[in-house]
Amino acid sequence: MNFNERDVAFAGKLIRDGELVGFPTETVYGLGANALDTDAVKKTYAAKGRPIDNPLIVHIYDKSQIAEIASEINDFAVKVIKSVMPAPITIVLPKRDAISGVITAGLPSVAIRMPQSEEARRFLRAAGVPVTAPSANISGRPSPTTWQRVREDMDGKIAAVLCGAPCMVGIESTVLDLSRETPIILRPGAVSAEFLTSLLGVPVTVLNNPTSKVNSPGIRYKHYAPNVPMVLELDDNVEKLCDFYDLKVREGYNPVLWVKETARFGNRNLCEMGNDDASAAAALYETMRTLEKQYDFIVASFCWRKGSSYDGAESQGVLDRLMRACAHNVI
Ligand code: AMP
Ligand code: MG
Numbered sequence: 001m002n003f004n005e006r007d008v009a010f011a012g013k014l015i016r017d018g019e020l021v022g023f024p025t026e027t028v029y030g031l032g033a034n035a036l037d038t039d040a041v042k043k044t045y046a047a048k049g050r051p052i053d054n055p056l057i058v059h060i061y062d063k064s065q066i067a068e069i070a071s072e073i074n075d076f077a078v079k080v081i082k083s084v085m086p087a088p089i090t091i092v093l094p095k096r097d098a099i100s101g102v103i104t105a106g107l108p109s110v111a112i113r114m115p116q117s118e119e120a121r122r123f124l125r126a127a128g129v130p131v132t133a134p135s136a137n138i139s140g141r142p143s144p145t146t147w148q149r150v151r152e153d154m155d156g157k158i159a160a161v162l163c164g165a166p167c168m169v170g171i172e173s174t175v176l177d178l179s180r181e182t183p184i185i186l187r188p189g190a191v192s193a194e195f196l197t198s199l200l201g202v203p204v205t206v207l208n209n210p211t212s213k214v215n216s217p218g219i220r221y222k223h224y225a226p227n228v229p230m231v232l233e234l235d236d237n238v239e240k241l242c243d244f245y246d247l248k249v250r251e252g253y254n255p256v257l258w259v260k261e262t263a264r265f266g267n268r269n270l271c272e273m274g275n276d277d278a279s280a281a282a283a284l285y286e287t288m289r290t291l292e293k294q295y296d297f298i299v300a301s302f303c304w305r306k307g308s309s310y311d312g313a314e315s316q317g318v319l320d321r322l323m324r325a326c327a328h329n330v331i
Pocket of ligand 1: 055057104107110135175177187
């Protein structure tokens with residue numbers, strides 16, 4: 001469906017009728033269902049092949065909806081709602097009874113997000129109900145950041161996709177848990193820990209920093225992954241990258257080096273990751289989906305150091321997604 005008034009209104013009706021609709025947001029494309037209709041929400045898990053123990057985020061178009069979804073809005077939440085939302089951030093709060101355990105995977109809390117994207121809010125307003133929306137991809141695959149990628153995964157499984165703009169941020173929202181005594185980031189995204197620390201006046205950290213031992217191979221499952229093997233290098237070591245690439249060539253692969261500066265790698269298959277963290281994030285998933293079609297082994301490099309071009313808000317998020325995409329196979 002095109003992004004015009006008539007089609008947006010129709011997409012809203014499809015949601016109220018219990019159907020699934022793909023729609024644009026500033027982070028990634030979402031797969032919307034009526035949060036007040038448990039059967040509709042259940043269809044989301046089936047369409048994606050998503051494990052039922054992975055809870056869904058409830059999307060809103062107006063801050064007044066939060067009081068209908070959350071049973072308690074503490075002082076931290078008031079601050080975030082007032083001065084950050086709408087933004088690529090999701091807050092977790094204690095849930096009201098009206099919110100089904102099917103949405104929250106049985107948890108007593110619920111995740112709520114108000115997208116910054118005007119297109120997203122127009123669609124949500126047309127639906128007129130809170131809308132659950134995970135990313136509109138088959139579970140485990142890279143999230144879609146264009147409507148074409150939604151169609152690639154979801155054609156025939158959902159009622160419609162609203163063809164809006166490509167996603168500006170490109171990685172999923174920061175998930176901030178405000179249902180515990182101290183705020184904690186469950187998933188890094190474009191709204192950084194540093195920013196939230198200064199806003200809330202208490203230290204806000206990321207649960208299981210992606211490079212820490214807790215996230216070692218075997219503990220975490222593969223996620224956001226391309227369908228060809230991928231490894232990650234974290235030191236910007238040109239020699240190591242070239243040696244690994246050349247080894248894969250000798251093993252019969254047609255690999256690609258996915259790196260920040262392609263000039264240093266000679267006559268090998270190359271792809272640029274983006275010159276700063278925001279552009280790396282914006283192109284991340286789209287590039288994974290392009291590379292998996294052209295090559296059969298991805299050798300990625302991401303170097304996050306203070307003072308490098310990757311040290312800003314999205315870097316933590318990009319590193320987290322890359323670590324999961326390669327299932328923690330760091331060379
Ligand atoms: P996705 O829909 O794939 O963007 O992922 C939604 C993510 O939000 C989940 O994987 C959780 O990390 C987080 N989330 C959703 N609901 C809750 C909740 N009630 N408590 C904690 N985290 C949640
Ligand atoms: Mg997802």
